[in-house]
Amino acid sequence: MDEGLISARYATALFSLAKEKNQLLTIKEDMELILAVCNQSADFNRLLSSPVIKPSEKIAAIRSIFSKKLSTLSVNFLELTVRNNRETFVTSFCRKVLAFIREENNIKTAVITTAKPIDEATFRNAEKTLEKELGAHVELTRKTDPSLIGGLVLRIDDRQYDATILTRLKKLKQELLKAQM
Numbered sequence: 001m002d003e004g005l006i007s008a009r010y011a012t013a014l015f016s017l018a019k020e021k022n023q024l025l026t027i028k029e030d031m032e033l034i035l036a037v038c039n040q041s042a043d044f045n046r047l048l049s050s051p052v053i054k055p056s057e058k059i060a061a062i063r064s065i066f067s068k069k070l071s072t073l074s075v076n077f078l079e080l081t082v083r084n085n086r087e088t089f090v091t092s093f094c095r096k097v098l099a100f101i102r103e104e105n106n107i108k109t110a111v112i113t114t115a116k117p118i119d120e121a122t123f124r125n126a127e128k129t130l131e132k133e134l135g136a137h138v139e140l141t142r143k144t145d146p147s148l149i150g151g152l153v154l155r156i157d158d159r160q161y162d163a164t165i166l167t168r169l170k171k172l173k174q175e176l177l178k179a180q181m
Contacts (some may be wrong), residue, residue, distance in 0.1 A: 003089060003092060004092075006086060006089055006092075007089055007092040007093055007095075007096045008096060010077075010081065010086065010089070010093045010096075011093050011096030011097045011099075011100060012100070014027065014073075014077050014093070014097050015027075015097050015100040015101065015104075017073065018073060018097075019104070021073070023071060023073060024101055024104065024105070026071045026073075026074075027071065027073065027074060027097065027101070028097075028098060028101045030070045030071055030073075030074035031074070031094040031097045031098050031101075032094075032098065033066075033069060033070065034066075034070070034074070034078070034090065034091075034094050035091060035094045035095070035098075037065070038090060038091045038094070039091075044065070047061055048087040048088060048090060049087075049088050055082050055083060055085075058082045058087060059079050059082050059083075062075065062078045062079060062082065063075065063079075066078065077093075078090065081093065102139075105137070106135075106136045106137060107136060107137045107138070107139060108130070108134050108136045108137070108138050108139070108156055108157055109138075109139045109141075109156070109157060110130055110138050110139070110140045110141070110154065110155060110156045110157075111140070111141050111142070111143060111153075111154075111155045112126060112140060112141075112142050112143070112152055112153070112154050112155075113142070113143040113144070113145050113148065113152060113153040113154075113155075114142070114143075114144060114145075114148065114151075114152045114153075115144070115145065115146055115147075115148040115149055115150050115151070115164070115165075116144065116146070117142070117144050118142060123140070123142055126140065127140045130156070134156070138156075147166060148164040148165065148166050149164065149165040149166050149169070150164065150165040151163045151164035151165050151166075151167075151168075152164065
């Protein structure tokens with residue numbers, strides 16, 4: 001079975017149940033925490049992907065790690081994924097559930113990347129402007145990449161706007177090379 005199809009089924013089930021129980025905000029926070037653990041802990045990923053570790057041991061570890069930090073619904077969901085041999089898809093499930101929740105609540109994700117760190121006032125102003133333009137709540141994060149030289153890259157969901165000096169220089173170089181031919 002295809003990972004996308006598996007992820008969609010499990011995520012849809014969890015999302016529907018959370019919505020039915022009015023726990024979407026709780027599940028959103030839980031999925032973000034699980035993703036953070038998956039992204040930061042190689043040991044946790046090895047635990048999930050190891051064919052040598054018994055499912056009962058994986059479930060015990062999940063309870064030990066998450067029982068006081070996650071809702072019962074999320075812990076039960078993780079246990080279900082282990083019982084059904086789907087624990088290697090946990091990060092995919094979490095991302096998909098978060099996508100469903102964002103869609104449900106009209107939340108857009110955006111990342112602004114600049115050559116130098118931007119100050120808090122500029123960041124908040126950009127966030128407010130995006131919310132007004134998009135007609136949605138915006139979860140804006142910032143990154144710094146000195147290789148951009150100047151300007152910014154704005155990524156909103158799956159769209160990207162590149163207004164960097166680096167890109168402009170590359171385009172200018174291409175135009176000059178074309179003119180030489």
